[in-house]
Amino acid sequence: MAARVLIFVALISSLAHGLRADELRASITGVIRLSASSAEGSSVWVRPGNSVLISMEGDPRFFTGMELRISAPNTWFAHQGSLDMAVFADLSPEPREGINDLVGRRVASELLPGRLQTVYQLPVRPAHGLRTGPYSTVPSEVVMPRSFPVVLTLSPRSRELSEDLAGMSFLVSAKPIFSDEGAVRVVIRYPDQLKGLPFTVLINDAVVENLSAERVLREGEHHLAVVSQDYRNESRRFVVERSRTVDLVIELQDPTPLIIFDAPLGTQIFLNNSQVPKAREPIPVEPGTHEARFHVGDHTVTRMITVQRGRTYRVSMILGVEIDESE
Numbered sequence: 269m270a271a272r273v274l275i276f277v278a279l280i281s282s283l284a285h286g287l288r289a290d291e292l293r294a295s296i297t298g299v300i301r302l303s304a305s306s307a308e309g310s311s312v313w314v315r316p317g318n319s320v321l322i323s324m325e326g327d328p329r330f331f332t333g334m335e336l337r338i339s340a341p342n343t344w345f346a347h348q349g350s351l352d353m354a355v356f357a358d359l360s361p362e363p364r365e366g367i368n369d370l371v372g373r374r375v376a377s378e379l380l381p382g383r384l385q386t387v388y389q390l391p392v393r394p395a396h397g398l399r400t401g402p403y404s405t406v407p408s409e410v411v412m413p414r415s416f417p418v419v420l421t422l423s424p425r426s427r428e429l430s431e432d433l434a435g436m437s438f439l440v441s442a443k444p445i446f447s448d449e450g451a452v453r454v455v456i457r458y459p460d461q462l463k464g465l466p467f468t469v470l471i472n473d474a475v476v477e478n479l480s481a482e483r484v485l486r487e488g489e490h491h492l493a494v495v496s497q498d499y500r501n502e503s504r505r506f507v508v509e510r511s512r513t514v515d516l517v518i519e520l521q522d523p524t525p526l527i528i529f530d531a532p533l534g535t536q537i538f539l540n541n542s543q544v545p546k547a548r549e550p551i552p553v554e555p556g557t558h559e560a561r562f563h564v565g566d567h568t569v570t571r572m573i574t575v576q577r578g579r580t581y582r583v584s585m586i587l588g589v590e591i592d593e594s595e
Contacts, residue, residue, distance in 0.1 A: 270337045271292075276471065278511060279590075280338050280592070282453050289371050289372065289373060290356060290372055290373065290374050291369070291370070291371050292365065292371075292372065292419075292421070292512045292552075293358060293368070293369050293370075293460070293579070294319040294356075294363065294367075294368045294370055294419050294421060295319055295366070295367055295368075296318070296319045296320070296321045296364065296365050296367075296368060296419065296520065297312075297314060297315070297318040297320070297364060297365070298312030298313065298314055298318075298320045298321070298365075299312070299321045299322075299323070299365060299372065300312060300319070300320060300321070300322045300323070300326075300440070300441075301322075301323050302322065302323065302324045302325065302331075302442060302443065303325045303326050303327055303335060303444075303504055304325070304326030304328070304330060304331070304444070304511055305326060306444075307446065307511075308377065308443060308540050309441060309443025309444065310441070310442070310443075310444050311439055311440065311441040311442075311566075312439075312440055313345065313438070313439055313440075314422060314436055314437070314438050314440050315422075315426050315434065315435070315436060315438070316350075316421075316422050316423075316429065316433055316434060316436060316438075316463070317422070317423065317424060317434070318421075318422065319419050319420060319421045319422075320363070320420045320440045320442075321363050321364075321417055321418075321419055322408070322416070322417055322418050322420065322442050322451075322552050323394075323416055323417040324413055324416040324417070324444075325463040325569045326520075327513075327537065328392070328413035329447065329449075329451070329484060330373070330446050330447050330449055330450070330451075330510070330511035331392045331393070331400065331413065331444050331445070331447070332388045332392065332393060332396045332397065332445045332446060332447045333396055333398050333444075333445040334387040334389070334392060334411070334442060334443070334444060334445060334511050335387065335388070335389050335390075335404070335408075335440050335441075335443050335444075335583065336355070336387070336389075336390065336420065336440065336441070336443065337385060337386070337387050337388075337390075337439075337440070337441040337542070338353065338385070338386045338387075338422075338438055338440055338441075339378065339382075339385050339438065339439040339440075339441070340383070340386075340436075340438055341437065341438070342383050342384070343432065344382070344384070344436065345438060346384030346582070347430070347432065347433045347436070347574045348380075348522055349382065349425075350380070350424060350425055350426065350433060351379075351380040351422050351423065351424060351425065351433075352376065352377060352378070352379060352381075352421075352422075352424075353376075353378055353380045353386075353388075353418070353420070353421070353422060353549060354374055354376065354377035354384075354392065354420070354421045354423065354426060355376040355377070355407075355418055355421075355532045356370070356372035356373060356375065356399070356418060356419045356421070357370055357372060357373050357375045357415040357418045357592070358373045358414070358415045359371070359372040359413045359417065359418070362417075363404040363417060363419055367473055368419075370509075371523070372419070375390070375407060375411050375415075376388060376390060376407035376408040376409060376421075378405075379425075379457055381420065384478075386405075387403060387404040387405070388404065388405050388407065389404050389405070389406045389410070389445060389477075389488075389537070390406075390407055390411050390418075390567050391406065391407075391409075392410065392411050392412060392413055392414075392497070393410065393412065394410055395528055396410070398445070398500055401550075403453070405449070409472075410558075412478045413542065414416065420436045420440060422438060424569045425555045429512040432530050437527060445590055446510055447510075447511075448487050448510060448513045449484050449485065449486055449511070449512070450484070450485060450487055450508035450509050450510055450511060450512045450514065451473070451482045451483060451485065451486065451508075451512075451513040452482065452483050452485060452490075452506070452508060452513070452515075453468060453482045453513055453514070453515050453516065453518065454481060454515050454516050454518065455479075455515050455517045455518065456518050456520065457517065457518065457519050457520065458520050459469060459521060459522050460519060461522070462473045462498065462499065462520070464520055465479070465496070465498035465499065466496065466497070466498060467494055467495065467496035467498065467499050467520065468494070468495045468496065469492070469494055469518065470492070470493040470494075470495065471483065471485070471490060471491070471492055471493075471539075472485075472490055472491055472493070473493075476546065482513060485508045486508065487508050487509060487510045488507065488508060489505055489506070489507050490505070490506055490507075490508060491503070491504075491505055491518060492504050492506055492518075493536065494518060494520070496520075497523075498522075498523065498576045499520040499521060499522070499523055499578075500520075500522070500523050501578055502518070502521075516524075522552075523554070523577050524553075524554075524577075525553050525554070525555055525575040525576065525577060525580070525581070526550040526551065526552055526553070526572065526579075526580040526581070527539065527550070527551045527558070527560075527575065527580075527581045527582075527583060528545055528548060528549070528550050528551070528580065528581070528582045528583070529547045529548070529583050529584075529585075530547055530548055530582065530583070530584040530585070531547055531550075531562055531584065531585040532585065532587055533565075534563070534564065535547075535562055535564050535585060536561075536563040537560070537561070537562055538559075538560070538562075538563075539549050539551065539553075539558060539559070539560055539561075540558055540559055541559070541561075550580070553575060555575055555576055555577045556574070556575065556577070556578045557572055557573065557574045558572070558573045558574075559571075559572055559576065560572075560573055560583055562589070569585060571583070586590060
């Protein structure tokens with residue numbers, strides 16, 4: 269007769285504060301820490317009668333769920349039906365590695381299937397969109413981030429089990445399931461002489477009421493606009509990455525019109541009869557009509573420029589070259 273090993277796992281149901289709770293003695297032999305900065309997660313080995321502690325770190329806003337994968341050895345087929353899988357949340361006191369006497373809430377449990385790999389997807393927010401399918405099971409309970417850490421147990425159905433089963437090692441893997449969302453944080457920078465004047469920020473044509481609050485958006489491309497009578501209007505695109513927060517830096521600018529000249533080397537440039545000392549540098553002007561004059565050798569070109577508040581104008585002189593071909 270095969271030698272037998274005695275393993276004790278206590279799971280005593282009780283009532284606490286009018287809600288169903290479970291008392292358990294958990295021998296925690298591995299710890300997995302889920303992080304908002306890593307989509308890969310990690311894995312630990314666990315034997316029947318032992319448990320895994322799973323914590324959640326970082327910003328939980330982008331977590332939709334947690335994927336648990338239990339990989340069994342090939343010898344598991346001969347012992348299927350002998351282990352229960354269970355997950356407990358809202359644990360007290362704070363669990364740690366080693367032997368723990370805990371009170372918690374059972375959020376998932378079933379007879380461990382006779383498969384080499386079993387996958388569970390535990391939702392961590394109500395609107396999770398996860399569905400049970402041929403390759404994964406979604407428990408009905410939602411485990412909110414505040415209910416972490418959780419403990420996964422592999423409990424023998426019998427207090428006596430064979431030495432073969434007691435010596436098996438199961439690989440437990442956990443990784444976060446992220447929503448298709450990210451966040452933006454608006455950072456405002458004012459020009460030195462124009463601080464505190466009114467302006468409006470729109471993201472995807474919706475007014476941003478609270479500029480100090482982060483805004484959660486779907487991953488992908490979005491549109492930003494700044495509208496003001498006292499600063500330059502702005503319009504640009506930005507990209508939100510999944511489970512990331514991006515800083516949208518808005519450099520508010522003086523709305524005074526600017527003219528930038530560009531001309532061949534040696535050209536004399538005049539603006540309203542005043543010589544422009546350097547080309548390619550912005551020149552602030554008042555709204556209205558201005559005269560630009562270019563001198564190149566004996567040639568003079570004059571143009572009238574009408575400028576508006578909050579606009580930049582680039583005025584370029586281009587010398588053309590014509591080539592005629594004949595026989």
